[in-house]
Structures are given as C-alpha cells and as structure tokens.
Amino acid sequence: MLPANLPDAVRDALLAPLVDHHCHGVRRDEVSRAQFELLITEGAAPAPPGTTHFDTPAGVAIRRWCAPVLDLEPHASPAVYLARRLELGAGEVNRRLLRAAGVVAFLVDTGLEEPDLLTAPEMGRHGGAAADEIVRIEQIEQDVAEVAPLAVDYMDSLAEELAARAARAVAFKSIIAYRHGLDFDPSRPSRGSVIAAANRRLADPKARLTDPVLLRHLLWAAVDVARDRGLPMQFHTGFGDPDVELHRADPAMLTVFVRALQPLNVPVVLLHCYPFQRQAAYLANVYPHVYVDLGLTLTHTAAGGARVLEEMLELVPFHKQMFSSDCYGVAETCHLGALYFRRGLGRVLAARIDEGEWSVSDAARVAHMIGSGNARRVYRL
Numbered sequence: 001m002l003p004a005n006l007p008d009a010v011r012d013a014l015l016a017p018l019v020d021h022h023c024h025g026v027r028r029d030e031v032s033r034a035q036f037e038l039l040i041t042e043g044a045a046p047a048p049p050g051t052t053h054f055d056t057p058a059g060v061a062i063r064r065w066c067a068p069v070l071d072l073e074p075h076a077s078p079a080v081y082l083a084r085r086l087e088l089g090a091g092e093v094n095r096r097l098l099r100a101a102g103v104v105a106f107l108v109d110t111g112l113e114e115p116d117l118l119t120a121p122e123m124g125r126h127g128g129a130a131a132d133e134i135v136r137i138e139q140i141e142q143d144v145a146e147v148a149p150l151a152v153d154y155m156d157s158l159a160e161e162l163a164a165r166a167a168r169a170v171a172f173k174s175i176i177a178y179r180h181g182l183d184f185d186p187s188r189p190s191r192g193s194v195i196a197a198a199n200r201r202l203a204d205p206k207a208r209l210t211d212p213v214l215l216r217h218l219l220w221a222a223v224d225v226a227r228d229r230g231l232p233m234q235f236h237t238g239f240g241d242p243d244v245e246l247h248r249a250d251p252a253m254l255t256v257f258v259r260a261l262q263p264l265n266v267p268v269v270l271l272h273c274y275p276f277q278r279q280a281a282y283l284a285n286v287y288p289h290v291y292v293d294l295g296l297t298l299t300h301t302a303a304g305g306a307r308v309l310e311e312m313l314e315l316v317p318f319h320k321q322m323f324s325s326d327c328y329g330v331a332e333t334c335h336l337g338a339l340y341f342r343r344g345l346g347r348v349l350a351a352r353i354d355e356g357e358w359s360v361s362d363a364a365r366v367a368h369m370i371g372s373g374n375a376r377r378v379y380r381l
C-alpha cells in the first residue's frame, strides 16, 4: 500500500492510528446497487443510461482496495463486489472497512440527522475507536426556529442551545458555503437587523435558513461560544454535492472573516478545500489560527490524490494540516480516505527523502503530526 522505498520509521509513522477529525455516519442497513452508486459520488443523479458510477476514480478504487477487505480478489467486478457486500451484511461490512482504515478516534459531524446513519458512538464501536461529536450550527438554528414563538426568544434560545450543545462537542461546523457562499459580509450584524430578519424567519420556520443576516448572526453567536469554550470552528469549503456553487466556496473568500477571528483565538478549520488547496494552504501559512484538510478529496481523486496532497504541502505549515476521511453513507469512503492519505503522503515523503531535502526523522515526525498529532492538539483530545 505504501511506496517500497520508504524507511521503516516513516512507514511506521504512516501506518500509526489516525485521528479522523471530520467524518459522518455510514448507513447501518443494506443498500441496493442504485443507492450504493449514489453514495460513491458527490453527484445526486444516477450515471447516464448504460454507464456506472463505478467508472470513476473512487469506483475503481473500491474494486481495487475494498474488495480484498471483503475477501475478494482486487479488481472484482461491481456485481461481484455488491453481492459480497449483501452476503456479509451491513454490520460486518462496516466493521471490516472502518477497522481497515486504522482510525483511533472519529470526530463525527452529526448534523445530517438521518436515522439510517450510525451515530457517533456507533461509529466508534464499529470502527474500534473513540468517537466525539461535531455540532453543525445550521442544524441548531433549524431546531430553534421551529419552536421559538418570537424573534427575541429566537435570539436567546439560539445562544442557549449553542452553549448547551457545545458542552458535549469538540467543535462547531458551519455549512454557510452551501446556504449562502463564502462571500458573505464578514461583519457582525446589528441587533435591529437580526430581529427584523428573525421575524421574517419565524413566519416560515421549517424552510432552510438562507437569510444572509441570520446566517451571519448564527456564525457570530457560535464564535462567541467557541471563544468561551476554546472550540475550533470547521467550515465546509471547496467541492461537495451539487447544492454548492463551487466558485463561491473558495476559502480565500473567508479572508476578512478569518482576520476578524484572529484576536479571539478561535481556530478556523478549512475542510476539503479542493480544488482550492493552494488558497487554503496560503491562509494556513499566514494566519496562526487557520488549519486545513483535504477530506473526501483524497477518496474522490483516489489514484490522483498524491498530486493534490503535494500541492497542499507546497506551502502549508506541517503543524496546520490534519487528516480526515469525511466518510459518509458507505464505509468504503472511510477506508479509501485513510488509504489514499497514507499512500499520497508516503509518495510525497519518499520524494523529499530521496532528494535529500528531509531527514528520515523529519519525515516520520511530519507524518505523525498530520495523521494525528495536530488534531489531538487542536481538539484537545
């Protein structure tokens, strides 16, 4: 799985247990072929007639690397692979693939609230790992909006609920990239504008929150709680499902907001980032409280992932990058995220050592930092 020319110390560091600092639950039930195909793509539509989502970098990677975990030959056909999946059952498949990822702690974004997904403690049990919760702030807002009778109650309840949920979590996460775009006004909105917007919101509280004033209010209310409790704030950036407008998910758009958070000592974690990994690496380079990862990028770019990692590592300080699988739906996405992280980083480190740029001990140290050490420090695990 790793390059053949790696020194033992670097190999050991890469194979050491990972902290998966951002992931989601995988499904607890058996899935049909059509469901499985939708869960291995960020797209929301079936492949065109006569084609398959297995003909993607991630699809081929599943046949190559996940098939042996289910006792099949590498490169098993999609039909054989999915038949074996059904034969073993979802519980066994989840246990095998999550454990194959070699993760020691899952930090689970629980904001999707789908009953078919494993909860954070269940992810831990299936994967033989510890598990902690990351709270999605837009989900908290939805819960509050649905029960608040008046705009003033809405504001008070939001602050209380954020504080209550933060007490059981290791970080907040925002999907403002999806709800608005990262090109939001970075200033804190006035109380008057928030009350006016909240009155409009409470007329239709079940709708998805897209009001820019309330999204900013939510963000700043979460910043206040994060500062008090020393919690990092994760932000979706870069590619994702078709709800995102990619050109408005460039993390560089967060620059002024990031600057405003610097004196508050709230760590900002830029998730995924692709294809803006260079912009993210720049922000992590110049702002002391900014961290980055590649998340599901490595699962979806698969064999090409090493090049993406290489670009991130052009500029990112090594104490600023973290591993995540961003797995969701099927446990294959966890195994592949971990596998392509280790393979890709192994390739980059082997090249640095071969070129005489890095010592073996530096390469091993950086592998430990990015694989688990940085996340332990940032999330106080």
Ligand SMILES: [Zn+2]
Binding pocket: 022, 023, 024, 109, 326
């Ligand atoms: Zn995610």
